[in-house]
Amino acid sequence: MKYTVSLKENHIFRRLYRKGNTAADSRLAIYVRRNGRPGNRLGLTVSTKVGHAVVRNRLRRRLREIYRLHEHQLVRGVDLVVCPGCDLESSRQCVDLAERYNYIYAAVGLHPENLEGASLSDLDAIRTMAGHPKVRAIGEVGLDYYWVKAQEDRAFSRDFFDAQLSLAEELDLPVIVHDRDAHKDCLDIVRAHPNARGVFHCCALSAEDAKVVLNWGWMLSFTGNITFANAKRAPEVIRCAPIERIMLETDAPYMAPVPHRGERCDSSLIPITAATVAQLKGLTVEEVLSITMDNGKRFFNLT
Numbered sequence: 247m248k249y250t251v252s253l254k255e256n257h258i259f260r261r262l263y264r265k266g267n268t269a270a271d272s273r274l275a276i277y278v279r280r281n282g283r284p285g286n287r288l289g290l291t292v293s294t295k296v297g298h299a300v301v302r303n304r305l306r307r308r309l310r311e312i313y314r315l316h317e318h319q320l321v322r323g324v325d326l327v328v329c330p331g332c333d334l335e336s337s338r339q340c341v342d343l344a345e346r347y348n349y350i351y352a353a354v355g356l357h358p359e360n361l362e363g364a365s366l367s368d369l370d371a372i373r374t375m376a377g378h379p380k381v382r383a384i385g386e387v388g389l390d391y392y393w394v395k396a397q398e399d400r401a402f403s404r405d406f407f408d409a410q411l412s413l414a415e416e417l418d419l420p421v422i423v424h425d426r427d428a429h430k431d432c433l434d435i436v437r438a439h440p441n442a443r444g445v446f447h448c449c450a451l452s453a454e455d456a457k458v459v460l461n462w463g464w465m466l467s468f469t470g471n472i473t474f475a476n477a478k479r480a481p482e483v484i485r486c487a488p489i490e491r492i493m494l495e496t497d498a499p500y501m502a503p504v505p506h507r508g509e510r511c512d513s514s515l516i517p518i519t520a521a522t523v524a525q526l527k528g529l530t531v532e533e534v535l536s537i538t539m540d541n542g543k544r545f546f547n548l549t
């Protein structure tokens with residue numbers, strides 16, 4: 247893991263000692279990047295009353311602490327990762343990651359928002375990738391009527407969803423379903439595949455629809471958006487659903503739970519989402535984390 251800090255020391259000193267800065271302390275925003283990707287924003291308070299050498303030493307010490315903390319947060323509680331693709335290229339990348347890291351598993355598939363230029367014959371490549379021993383699901387697949395507006399594009403995405411459910415049945419793999427503003431059509435298409443098994447990810451189903459899906463033996467997966475003040479449906483569904491049928495996910499980089507809403511989501515934030523489930527189900531956070539982990543292992547056939 248390689249960390250870089252976006253603010254250079256000289257820049258920090260310029261900001262700290264800039265003309266007219268009379269504040270005793272200056273709070274600086276430091277962006278820690280990991281492996282070249284944007285990371286968390288971390289604050290640092292340094293005094294303008296002391297000289298450069300003292301500030302530099304404090305800065306270095308603090309940055310070392312930040313690195314350790316950051317590394318710790320990333321690793322803490324993360325045992326296994328299922329990384330889903332959304333087109334051919336990202337599906338390949340997921341398989342590559344799964345090959346490189348023993349704790350990462352892959353899902354492969356074409357997402358409804360990524361069908362431009364796609365053809366049903368692309369599913370031959372998905373079928374081949376799905377033969378890799380670390381591919382444990384077909385996904386993300388489904389329907390997105392929020393982003394896909396044109397009727398012919400929606401019809402095209404229904405064909406893809408239908409074909410990928412058939413592929414999952416053929417390969418006996420579970421399906422990760424993305425359903426945004428398309429509940430009725432999603433349920434109709436899944437209903438036509440009685441041998442398919444899967445999960446409605448980032449579940450936004452009504453309690454009524456959720457019951458239908460649960461009756462098929464499917465799972466429901468929830469993200470940090472269940473912690474948002476305006477979350478109405480998900481809490482109701484979580485109350486009704488058996489805990490053995492619930493999974494938790496990051497949906498990274500989206501859906502970071504409150505109080506990190508809008509930030510980049512990662513697995514270190516899962517316990518916050520679990521706390522909301524714990525409250526709704528009258529369980530402890532540890533129980534929710536342990537049960538949902540077991541559910542995920544069972545569903546994705548992970549060791």
Ligand SMILES: [Zn+2]
Binds near residue numbers: 386423424447448
């Ligand atoms: Zn999705």
